[in-house]
Amino acid sequence: MKSTEGTFQSVWTLGEQRDGRISPVSYELLAWGRDLADKRGTTLASVILGYNLKDRVNTLIEHGADIIYVVDNPALEHAYPDAHAAVLEKLVREFLPEIFIASATTYGRTIMPVLAAKLETGLTADCTGLDIDPETGLLIQTRPAIGGNVMATIKTPKHRPQMSTVRPRSRKPLASDASRKGQVIVRECPDDAYASKVKFLEFIKDETTALPIQEAEIVVSGGKGLKDAKNFQMVHELADLLGASVGASRQAVDLGWIPYSHQVGLSGKTVSPHLYVCAGVSGAVQHIAGMSSADIVVAINNDPDAPIFRVCDFGIVGDAIEIIPILIEKLQSQKATSPK
Amino acid sequence: MRIAVLVKQVPSTDKVKMDEETGTMVRSAMDAELNPLDLYAVEEAVRAKEKTEETEITVISMGPPAAASAIKEAIAMGCDKGVLLSDKVFSGADTWATARTLSSAIEKIGPYDLIFAGERATDGETGQVGPSVAAQLDMPVLTYVSKIREVNGARIVVERAVEGGHEVVEASLPALVSVVKEINEPRIPTLKGKIRAKQTEVPVMTAQDVGLDAAHAGLLGSPTRVVKVFYPSLSRNGTIVDGRDPERAVNALVQFLKDKALV
Ligand SMILES: Cc1cc2nc3c(=O)[nH]c(=O)nc-3n(C[C@H](O)[C@H](O)[C@H](O)COP(=O)(O)OP(=O)(O)OC[C@H]3O[C@@H](n4cnc5c(N)ncnc54)[C@H](O)[C@@H]3O)c2cc1C
Ligand SMILES: Cc1cc2nc3c(=O)[nH]c(=O)nc-3n(C[C@H](O)[C@H](O)[C@H](O)COP(=O)(O)OP(=O)(O)OC[C@H]3O[C@@H](n4cnc5c(N)ncnc54)[C@H](O)[C@@H]3O)c2cc1C
Numbered sequence: 001m002k003s004t005e006g007t008f009q010s011v012w013t014l015g016e017q018r019d020g021r022i023s024p025v026s027y028e029l030l031a032w033g034r035d036l037a038d039k040r041g042t043t044l045a046s047v048i049l050g051y052n053l054k055d056r057v058n059t060l061i062e063h064g065a066d067i068i069y070v071v072d073n074p075a076l077e078h079a080y081p082d083a084h085a086a087v088l089e090k091l092v093r094e095f096l097p098e099i100f101i102a103s104a105t106t107y108g109r110t111i112m113p114v115l116a117a118k119l120e121t122g123l124t125a126d127c128t129g130l131d132i133d134p135e136t137g138l139l140i141q142t143r144p145a146i147g148g149n150v151m152a153t154i155k156t157p158k159h160r161p162q163m164s165t166v167r168p169r170s171r172k173p174l175a176s177d178a179s180r181k182g183q184v185i186v187r188e189c190p191d192d193a194y195a196s197k198v199k200f201l202e203f204i205k206d207e208t209t210a211l212p213i214q215e216a217e218i219v220v221s222g223g224k225g226l227k228d229a230k231n232f233q234m235v236h237e238l239a240d241l242l243g244a245s246v247g248a249s250r251q252a253v254d255l256g257w258i259p260y261s262h263q264v265g266l267s268g269k270t271v272s273p274h275l276y277v278c279a280g281v282s283g284a285v286q287h288i289a290g291m292s293s294a295d296i297v298v299a300i301n302n303d304p305d306a307p308i309f310r311v312c313d314f315g316i317v318g319d320a321i322e323i324i325p326i327l328i329e330k331l332q333s334q335k336a337t338s339p340k
Numbered sequence: 341m342r343i344a345v346l347v348k349q350v351p352s353t354d355k356v357k358m359d360e361e362t363g364t365m366v367r368s369a370m371d372a373e374l375n376p377l378d379l380y381a382v383e384e385a386v387r388a389k390e391k392t393e394e395t396e397i398t399v400i401s402m403g404p405p406a407a408a409s410a411i412k413e414a415i416a417m418g419c420d421k422g423v424l425l426s427d428k429v430f431s432g433a434d435t436w437a438t439a440r441t442l443s444s445a446i447e448k449i450g451p452y453d454l455i456f457a458g459e460r461a462t463d464g465e466t467g468q469v470g471p472s473v474a475a476q477l478d479m480p481v482l483t484y485v486s487k488i489r490e491v492n493g494a495r496i497v498v499e500r501a502v503e504g505g506h507e508v509v510e511a512s513l514p515a516l517v518s519v520v521k522e523i524n525e526p527r528i529p530t531l532k533g534k535i536r537a538k539q540t541e542v543p544v545m546t547a548q549d550v551g552l553d554a555a556h557a558g559l560l561g562s563p564t565r566v567v568k569v570f571y572p573s574l575s576r577n578g579t580i581v582d583g584r585d586p587e588r589a590v591n592a593l594v595q596f597l598k599d600k601a602l603v
Binding site: 242317 | 376377434462463466467469471472474476481482500501504507512515521562563565569570576578579580581584586587590591593594596597602603
């Protein structure tokens with residue numbers, strides 16, 4: 001849509017749910033949205049599609065939304081991209097939001113490009129920063145590209161809504177405030193909007209109970225420097241102690257010490273935890289591409305010139321195989337003495 | 341079945357050299373190659389062809405004339421033919437305009453029962469082109485596909501790698517499928533394949549050939565604008581301690597973690 005096609009106002013976030021439960025990323029998004037709406041002096045709305053969730057959406061208001069648009073229909077229970085995008089397109093064309101953001105999850109990354117194509121507007125991927133240009137009022141979208149080697153600032157000057165997906169865990173949710181007031185608007189759509197060419201068959205849950213590394217607050221990774229699969233077990237032990245998920249370099253994955261789903265880097269997963277600890281990882285550019293947005297990086301490596309030391313906040317130059325057990329021991333005794 | 345595979349030519353990542361001082365990429369050290377994540381899309385297309393009689397695979401890429409070599413890499417792996425969309429007016433396209441160009445070409449040279457795309461290109465890294473092409477062609481999109489359980493001329497059943505597990509879904513064809521790395525091990529082209537690729541002519545189509553108005557292509561047709569590109573400073577200037585005295589080093593680390601309220 002061209003910006004001249006109507007009066008576009010308000011900031012929207014796309015809420016996410018699974019099995020009728022609202023996903024935490026929905027609240028992170030509201031923290032971004034609240035800032036943008038306040039800077040634009042407008043309202044913040046959250047749109048959420050699903051089934052059997054009408055009664056659960058109040059938490060979105062408690063986390064910062066002024067308005068909730070809910071479309072509650074059995075046809076929307078699963079994240080069918082065609083049906084979800086068709087319903088969202090109807091809502092956008094009716095209410096004309098100026099900005100519409102979603103999480104860069106598999107849901108957001110699928111629905112948003114479909115929606116942007118239908119609306120003929122721009123979409124910026126996987127942003128780690130969003131702001132309002134004080135002069136033009138335009139959304140300033142900042143995102144890493146080319147394996148984290150480059151940051152790009154992107155605008156959508158003449159099309160509306162200005163749309164972006166936002167990297168999960170790039171922001172903490174606002175504290176929940178049960179006294180916040182807002183409006184819940186339940187919408188229905190014409191039947192054709194719900195039609196989908198996709199059919200859900202089943203969901204196969206991952207066996208591991210640990211969080212997928214992209215979602216973890218703390219990630220402990222090991223690399224080839226750990227020498228063998230047995231030593232790699234220390235990484236699991238340290239991770240358990242810290243309540244962390246386990247990551248790995250490509251070398252560790254290629255050596256068969258851990259499945260590919262744990263690989264951090266350009267051809268693996270991008271993580272942005274609060275704490276990233278890595279041992280025996282050299283810090284190749286392709287590895288750094290997957291973890292450079294971690295808040296705090298700790299590295300253990302026996303080579304003082306290893307590139308990982310240039311991107312760490314705390315480094316130990318030494319033998320990881322000797323150091324990790326000592327660290328585990330100290331953390332254990334620390335845990336035993338400090339009541340929590 | 342008629343299959344199309346969308347591929348992009350990107351700067352080679354294994355040739356990336358970092359500038360030690362500034363932590364930035366040294367551009368001159370880079371060559372171009374087929375987007376590594378597109379190898380999985382090509383492989384999956386070739387496997388579908390091997391299982392289904394009378395299947396033809398067309399490789400489609402938008403890019404500069406040199407991108408013909410990326411198409412040839414895919415042909416060497418077993419695809420039948422290719423089309424290069426190349427025109428000055430295509431340059432500077434964002435994902436919307438890229439998808440518009442690709443879908444215009446598909447409308448012209450298609451229809452296809454199944455279209456494959458990679459999860460993302462290693463340079464632009466948006467992952468948006470696949471879903472956007474599907475939307476513009478009004479066909480369902482299945483993203484993050486880690487396994488094709490079944491495919492015939494009418495329907496496809498896939499597993500999608502999503503947060504916390506795998507979702508099994510079925511879709512009617514035509515459909516667009518974007519695949520993740522887990523799906524297969526791409527084959528190495530055979531010598532025979534390479535020779536065939538070398539001998540295959542890759543026709544070039546321009547905006548006019550695909551019936552696309554220049555106003556909808558390239559930078560002119562792009563809703564987004566990259567207004568600034570900068571290099572993040574990778575250096576963090578952290579505290580580095582000597583681990584030859586492991587006890588002391590670990591104590592310092594535990595203190596650091598305590599100061600940051602991490603333990
Ligand atoms: C296209 C492409 C994509 C890639 N994608 C990825 C990716 O997604 N993720 C990824 O990780 N890599 C990726 N790589 C590979 C990357 O270039 C490196 O090869 C890889 O990250 C190295 O893994 P490593 O650090 O475990 O091993 P190495 O580079 O071999 O490093 C081992 C380190 O351990 C140290 N060490 C040895 N012994 C000890 C000890 N006793 N105690 C402490 N330290 C010790 C050494 O000093 C060394 O620094 C990719 C490469 C290419 C070309
Ligand atoms: C630093 C930087 C940041 C950018 N950020 C954005 C942004 O946020 N939003 C935006 O709209 N544009 C953005 N662009 C422009 C974008 O990179 C181009 O539009 C590019 O042509 C396609 O996007 P991609 O590289 O992200 O591909 P992706 O969407 O990641 O590619 C996914 C798959 O689509 C297929 N595909 C992609 N490109 C082609 C092609 N040319 N020919 C055939 N098949 C293809 C391949 O199968 C590929 O695996 C950015 C460009 C740069 C340099």
